[in-house]
Amino acid sequence: MSSLELRGITVRYGRFTAVDDVSLVVPDGTVTGLVGGSGSGKSTLGKAVVGLAPMAAGRVLVAEREIGARRGRSPVQLVFQNPYASLDPRMTIGAAVAEALPGRAPGRRSDSGGARSGGTTARERRAAGEAEVARCLELVGIDPGRASLTPDALSGGQRQRVALARALAARPSVLIADEITSALDVSVQGAVLNLLRRLQRELGFSMLFISHDLAVVRHLSDQVAVMDGGRLVECGPTARVLERPEHPTTRTLISCVPTLTTAPEAS
16 A cells, blocks of 8 residues: 555744645545645645654554654655755766665765675675666666666656666655656756556555646646645545546636637737
Protein backbone atom coordinates (compact mmCIF):
# COMPACT_ATOMS: atom_id res chain seq x y z
CA MET A 1 0.00 0.00 0.00
CA SER A 2 1.10 3.57 -0.67
CA SER A 3 -1.74 5.72 0.59
CA LEU A 4 -0.87 9.14 2.03
CA GLU A 5 -2.92 10.51 4.91
CA LEU A 6 -2.57 13.98 6.34
CA ARG A 7 -4.23 14.60 9.70
CA GLY A 8 -4.69 18.13 10.98
CA ILE A 9 -1.57 19.60 9.38
CA THR A 10 -0.85 23.13 10.60
CA VAL A 11 2.12 25.28 9.60
CA ARG A 12 2.86 28.62 11.23
CA TYR A 13 5.53 31.23 10.60
CA GLY A 14 5.47 33.39 13.69
CA ARG A 15 1.90 34.64 14.04
CA PHE A 16 1.03 33.84 10.43
CA THR A 17 -0.74 30.53 9.78
CA ALA A 18 0.17 29.28 6.30
CA VAL A 19 -1.65 25.92 6.58
CA ASP A 20 -4.56 25.59 8.96
CA ASP A 21 -5.68 22.14 10.19
CA VAL A 22 -5.64 20.39 6.80
CA SER A 23 -6.68 16.73 6.62
CA LEU A 24 -6.47 14.91 3.30
CA VAL A 25 -6.19 11.33 2.03
CA VAL A 26 -4.45 10.37 -1.21
CA PRO A 27 -5.68 6.81 -1.79
CA ASP A 28 -3.29 4.02 -2.70
CA GLY A 29 -2.05 4.21 -6.28
CA THR A 30 -4.02 7.32 -7.21
CA VAL A 31 -3.33 10.97 -8.05
CA THR A 32 -4.78 13.86 -6.07
CA GLY A 33 -4.57 17.28 -7.64
CA LEU A 34 -4.08 20.06 -5.08
CA VAL A 35 -5.12 23.45 -6.42
CA GLY A 36 -5.56 26.96 -5.11
CA GLY A 37 -4.65 30.54 -5.77
CA SER A 38 -1.30 32.14 -5.04
CA GLY A 39 -0.67 32.11 -1.28
CA SER A 40 -3.33 29.49 -0.60
CA GLY A 41 -0.81 27.25 1.19
CA LYS A 42 -0.71 24.38 -1.28
CA SER A 43 3.09 24.37 -1.78
CA THR A 44 3.68 24.87 1.94
CA LEU A 45 1.53 21.82 2.63
CA GLY A 46 3.64 19.75 0.23
CA LYS A 47 6.85 20.90 1.90
CA ALA A 48 5.45 20.14 5.35
CA VAL A 49 4.83 16.54 4.32
CA VAL A 50 8.55 16.02 3.61
CA GLY A 51 9.78 18.05 6.57
CA LEU A 52 10.79 21.20 4.71
CA ALA A 53 8.19 23.38 6.43
CA PRO A 54 7.72 23.43 10.22
CA MET A 55 4.59 21.62 11.35
CA ALA A 56 2.99 23.19 14.42
CA ALA A 57 0.50 20.32 14.58
CA GLY A 58 -0.60 17.28 12.66
CA ARG A 59 0.52 13.84 11.51
CA VAL A 60 1.67 12.38 8.20
CA LEU A 61 0.99 8.69 7.55
CA VAL A 62 2.01 6.47 4.64
CA ALA A 63 0.29 3.11 4.44
CA GLU A 64 -1.20 3.87 7.89
CA ARG A 65 2.26 4.31 9.47
CA GLU A 66 3.39 7.67 10.78
CA ILE A 67 6.57 8.92 9.11
CA GLY A 68 7.37 12.01 11.17
CA ALA A 69 9.86 10.32 13.49
CA ARG A 70 11.09 7.70 11.04
CA ARG A 71 14.82 7.49 10.48
CA GLY A 72 16.45 6.90 7.12
CA ARG A 73 15.01 7.79 3.76
CA SER A 74 11.42 8.95 3.64
CA PRO A 75 8.80 7.00 1.66
CA VAL A 76 7.68 10.41 0.34
CA GLN A 77 9.74 12.29 -2.24
CA LEU A 78 9.22 15.85 -3.49
CA VAL A 79 9.98 17.12 -6.99
CA PHE A 80 10.43 20.90 -6.88
CA GLN A 81 9.06 23.52 -9.21
CA ASN A 82 12.33 24.94 -10.51
CA PRO A 83 14.66 22.39 -12.16
CA TYR A 84 17.40 25.02 -12.38
CA ALA A 85 17.54 25.35 -8.59
CA SER A 86 16.83 21.78 -7.49
CA LEU A 87 20.02 20.23 -8.90
CA ASP A 88 23.54 20.94 -7.64
CA PRO A 89 25.33 22.59 -10.61
CA ARG A 90 28.67 21.08 -9.53
CA MET A 91 27.39 17.49 -9.40
CA THR A 92 26.98 15.26 -12.44
CA ILE A 93 23.45 14.09 -13.09
CA GLY A 94 24.53 10.49 -12.51
CA ALA A 95 25.91 11.39 -9.08
CA ALA A 96 22.73 13.32 -8.25
CA VAL A 97 20.58 10.27 -8.98
CA ALA A 98 23.00 7.90 -7.22
CA GLU A 99 22.81 9.99 -4.05
CA ALA A 100 19.12 9.10 -3.70
CA LEU A 101 19.54 5.32 -4.03
CA PRO A 102 18.36 3.29 -1.01
CA GLY A 103 21.20 2.37 1.31
CA ARG A 104 23.38 5.20 0.06
CA ALA A 105 24.25 7.81 2.66
CA PRO A 106 24.25 11.31 1.12
CA GLY A 107 27.75 12.41 0.20
CA ARG A 108 29.32 9.02 0.87
CA ARG A 109 31.80 7.77 -1.67
CA SER A 110 32.10 4.14 -2.57
CA ASP A 111 35.12 2.49 -0.97
CA SER A 112 37.74 1.13 -3.32
CA GLY A 113 39.34 -2.22 -3.70
CA GLY A 114 37.83 -5.64 -3.30
CA ALA A 115 36.88 -5.56 0.37
CA ARG A 116 33.71 -7.50 0.99
CA SER A 117 30.69 -6.21 2.87
CA GLY A 118 27.55 -8.28 3.19
CA GLY A 119 28.84 -10.80 0.64
CA THR A 120 29.57 -8.27 -2.14
CA THR A 121 32.69 -6.36 -3.07
CA ALA A 122 32.89 -2.60 -3.40
CA ARG A 123 33.31 -3.05 -7.15
CA GLU A 124 30.12 -5.12 -7.36
CA ARG A 125 28.19 -2.57 -5.32
CA ARG A 126 29.48 0.25 -7.51
CA ALA A 127 28.45 -1.63 -10.67
CA ALA A 128 25.00 -2.29 -9.22
CA GLY A 129 24.63 1.38 -8.34
CA GLU A 130 25.64 2.47 -11.84
CA ALA A 131 23.14 0.05 -13.34
CA GLU A 132 20.36 1.42 -11.12
CA VAL A 133 21.26 5.00 -12.06
CA ALA A 134 21.09 4.02 -15.73
CA ARG A 135 17.68 2.40 -15.16
CA CYS A 136 16.32 5.52 -13.48
CA LEU A 137 17.59 7.80 -16.25
CA GLU A 138 16.08 5.52 -18.89
CA LEU A 139 12.74 5.61 -17.04
CA VAL A 140 12.53 9.35 -17.59
CA GLY A 141 13.84 9.35 -21.15
CA ILE A 142 17.43 10.45 -20.50
CA ASP A 143 20.27 8.59 -22.24
CA PRO A 144 22.38 6.95 -19.47
CA GLY A 145 25.43 7.87 -21.55
CA ARG A 146 24.85 11.47 -20.42
CA ALA A 147 25.26 10.59 -16.73
CA SER A 148 28.65 12.31 -16.62
CA LEU A 149 27.18 15.66 -17.65
CA THR A 150 26.43 18.49 -15.24
CA PRO A 151 23.01 20.20 -15.22
CA ASP A 152 24.23 23.21 -17.21
CA ALA A 153 24.54 20.93 -20.26
CA LEU A 154 20.81 20.11 -20.17
CA SER A 155 17.65 21.93 -21.15
CA GLY A 156 15.00 22.83 -18.57
CA GLY A 157 12.85 19.87 -19.53
CA GLN A 158 15.81 17.50 -19.29
CA ARG A 159 16.73 18.86 -15.87
CA GLN A 160 13.22 18.28 -14.63
CA ARG A 161 13.41 14.71 -15.92
CA VAL A 162 16.64 14.24 -13.97
CA ALA A 163 14.98 15.65 -10.85
CA LEU A 164 12.18 13.14 -11.36
CA ALA A 165 14.72 10.31 -11.84
CA ARG A 166 16.41 11.30 -8.59
CA ALA A 167 13.09 11.17 -6.73
CA LEU A 168 12.22 7.78 -8.24
CA ALA A 169 15.67 6.40 -7.36
CA ALA A 170 14.62 6.51 -3.70
CA ARG A 171 11.78 4.07 -4.51
CA PRO A 172 9.09 6.30 -2.96
CA SER A 173 5.64 5.11 -2.04
CA VAL A 174 4.34 8.64 -2.53
CA LEU A 175 5.53 11.38 -4.88
CA ILE A 176 4.73 15.06 -4.40
CA ALA A 177 5.02 17.09 -7.60
CA ASP A 178 4.99 20.83 -6.88
CA GLU A 179 4.19 22.87 -10.00
CA ILE A 180 6.79 20.83 -11.86
CA THR A 181 5.98 22.19 -15.33
CA SER A 182 5.34 25.86 -14.54
CA ALA A 183 9.00 26.83 -15.13
CA LEU A 184 9.18 24.93 -18.44
CA ASP A 185 8.47 26.03 -21.98
CA VAL A 186 4.95 25.24 -23.12
CA SER A 187 6.40 23.02 -25.85
CA VAL A 188 7.84 20.56 -23.31
CA GLN A 189 5.21 20.73 -20.57
CA GLY A 190 2.96 18.15 -22.20
CA ALA A 191 5.78 15.65 -22.67
CA VAL A 192 6.82 15.89 -19.01
CA LEU A 193 3.23 15.55 -17.79
CA ASN A 194 2.55 12.53 -20.00
CA LEU A 195 5.79 10.94 -18.74
CA LEU A 196 4.76 11.57 -15.13
CA ARG A 197 1.33 10.01 -15.61
CA ARG A 198 2.81 6.96 -17.37
CA LEU A 199 5.38 6.40 -14.62
CA GLN A 200 2.72 6.77 -11.93
CA ARG A 201 0.62 4.07 -13.57
CA GLU A 202 3.54 1.73 -14.25
CA LEU A 203 5.26 2.06 -10.86
CA GLY A 204 2.08 2.37 -8.80
CA PHE A 205 3.10 5.16 -6.46
CA SER A 206 0.52 7.58 -5.08
CA MET A 207 0.92 11.21 -6.05
CA LEU A 208 -0.02 14.61 -4.70
CA PHE A 209 0.12 16.88 -7.74
CA ILE A 210 0.24 20.56 -6.82
CA SER A 211 -0.75 22.97 -9.57
CA HIS A 212 -2.60 26.16 -10.42
CA ASP A 213 -3.52 24.75 -13.85
CA LEU A 214 -6.94 23.10 -13.68
CA ALA A 215 -6.64 21.75 -17.23
CA VAL A 216 -3.55 19.79 -16.20
CA VAL A 217 -5.17 18.66 -12.97
CA ARG A 218 -8.19 17.36 -14.89
CA HIS A 219 -5.87 15.36 -17.16
CA LEU A 220 -3.80 13.79 -14.36
CA SER A 221 -5.93 13.50 -11.25
CA ASP A 222 -8.37 11.00 -9.83
CA GLN A 223 -9.53 13.48 -7.21
CA VAL A 224 -9.13 17.22 -6.65
CA ALA A 225 -8.54 19.10 -3.39
CA VAL A 226 -8.95 22.88 -3.25
CA MET A 227 -7.17 25.18 -0.78
CA ASP A 228 -7.90 28.79 0.12
CA GLY A 229 -6.36 30.86 2.88
CA GLY A 230 -4.45 27.86 4.23
CA ARG A 231 -7.53 25.71 4.60
CA LEU A 232 -8.93 22.81 2.57
CA VAL A 233 -12.28 24.03 1.28
CA GLU A 234 -13.35 21.27 -1.11
CA CYS A 235 -12.30 17.75 -2.07
CA GLY A 236 -13.82 15.05 -4.23
CA PRO A 237 -13.62 13.11 -7.50
CA THR A 238 -12.18 15.19 -10.32
CA ALA A 239 -15.28 15.16 -12.54
CA ARG A 240 -17.58 16.16 -9.69
CA VAL A 241 -15.40 18.97 -8.35
CA LEU A 242 -14.65 20.52 -11.73
CA GLU A 243 -18.11 20.08 -13.24
CA ARG A 244 -20.25 20.68 -10.15
CA PRO A 245 -18.11 22.76 -7.76
CA GLU A 246 -19.61 23.41 -4.35
CA HIS A 247 -17.31 26.10 -2.92
CA PRO A 248 -17.01 29.68 -4.23
CA THR A 249 -13.20 29.39 -4.41
CA THR A 250 -13.47 26.37 -6.71
CA ARG A 251 -15.97 28.19 -8.93
CA THR A 252 -13.64 31.20 -9.11
CA LEU A 253 -10.66 29.03 -10.10
CA ILE A 254 -12.72 27.33 -12.82
CA SER A 255 -13.95 30.67 -14.16
CA CYS A 256 -10.33 31.76 -14.68
CA VAL A 257 -9.50 28.84 -16.98
CA PRO A 258 -9.12 30.12 -20.57
CA THR A 259 -11.55 28.67 -23.09
CA LEU A 260 -11.50 28.70 -26.87
CA THR A 261 -14.29 30.68 -28.45
CA THR A 262 -15.19 31.13 -32.07
CA ALA A 263 -15.11 34.69 -33.30
CA PRO A 264 -18.31 35.86 -34.98
CA GLU A 265 -18.20 35.84 -38.75
CA ALA A 266 -17.93 39.19 -40.49
CA SER A 267 -21.15 40.30 -42.10
